[in-house]
Amino acid sequence: MATSRGSEKLVFRTVEYNQGDTVLEGLSVFDDSVPGKRPGVLVVHQWNGLTDYEKKRAEMLAGLGYNVFAADIYGKGVRPEEPPAAAAEAGKYRKDRALLRARVRAGLEVLLRHELTDPKRVAAIGYCFGGTTVLELARSGAALAGVVSFHGGLNSPTPADARNIKAKILALHGA
Numbered sequence: 211m212a213t214s215r216g217s218e219k220l221v222f223r224t225v226e227y228n229q230g231d232t233v234l235e236g237l238s239v240f241d242d243s244v245p246g247k248r249p250g251v252l253v254v255h256q257w258n259g260l261t262d263y264e265k266k267r268a269e270m271l272a273g274l275g276y277n278v279f280a281a282d283i284y285g286k287g288v289r290p291e292e293p294p295a296a297a298a299e300a301g302k303y304r305k306d307r308a309l310l311r312a313r314v315r316a317g318l319e320v321l322l323r324h325e326l327t328d329p330k331r332v333a334a335i336g337y338c339f340g341g342t343t344v345l346e347l348a349r350s351g352a353a354l355a356g357v358v359s360f361h362g363g364l365n366s367p368t369p370a371d372a373r374n375i376k377a378k379i380l381a382l383h384g385a
Contacts, residue, residue, distance in 0.1 A: 219243040220272050222265075225279070226286065229316035235286040236317055237265055238279050239272040240326055249331035249355075250321045252347075253280040254314060254340030257300040259289040264337070277326040281317025283310065283343060300339045307346055307367055314347045331355055333377070336362060341381075348375045358382065 219242040227234050237260065240248075251271050255264045260282050268278040283303060290296040303310040314334075322329050333356040336344035341362015348357045349366060351374035358380045366372070 218273055220269060225320055227316060227320050229313050233286045234282040234316060236280055236282045236320060237268060238324065239268040240277045241272055241275060244275055247326055247328040248275055248277050250277045250327035252318050252321050252334040253278060254283065254334065254336035254343045256338040256340055257296040258291065259284045277324055279317060279321035281314060283313045310343055311346050311350045314343050318347065318352060333357065336360065338362060348377045348379060350374060351376060
C-alpha cells in the first residue's frame with residue numbers, strides 16, 4: 211500500500227519474518243520519492259503488540275526521510291487487547307531476556323537487510339515494553355547509533371551487559 215502527501219510517497223509493506231520457529235509480522239515504511247540509502251529506525255511496540263500507535267510513529271518517521279521497520283516481538287497475530295493478557299505476554303519476555311533479545315535482533319536484521327537502510331546510521335526506539343526491549347538490544351552489543359526508550363523498564367537482570375552498549379542512549383521516563 212502506498213499513500214502520497216505532497217512530495218512524499220509513503221510505502222507500507224507488511225513483512226513476515228522468523229525468529230527460530232516463530233513467524234513474526236512487522237511493518238516496513240519508507241518514502242519512495244527519496245532516492246538512495248537513508249538512516250534506519252527500528253520501532254518496537256508497547257505491551258499490546260504492534261498496533262496503530264506504532265504504525266503511526268513509523269509513518270511519521272518515514273515522512274521525515276527515515277527507512278522504518280516496526281518490529282513484532284510477540285508473533286504473528288499475537289495482539290493482546292486487555293491489560294491482564296498484555297501483562298502476561300510482556301511478562302514472558304521480561305523473564306526471558308535471551309528470547310527478548312533474539313526477537314528484537316530478528317527485527318533489526320530485517321531493517322539492516324533492507325536495500326534503503328544505511329547500516330551505519332540506524333537507531334531503535336520503543337514504547338514502554340518496547341522501551342525495555344530497545345535497551346536490551348543496546349545491552350546485547352548491537353551496532354546502533356542511538357537508542358531511545360520511552361517509559362521503558364530500566365532494570366536489567368544482567369547489569370554487567372551495560373559494557374556492551376555501543377549506542378548513545380536516551381531514556382525518557384516521566385514520573
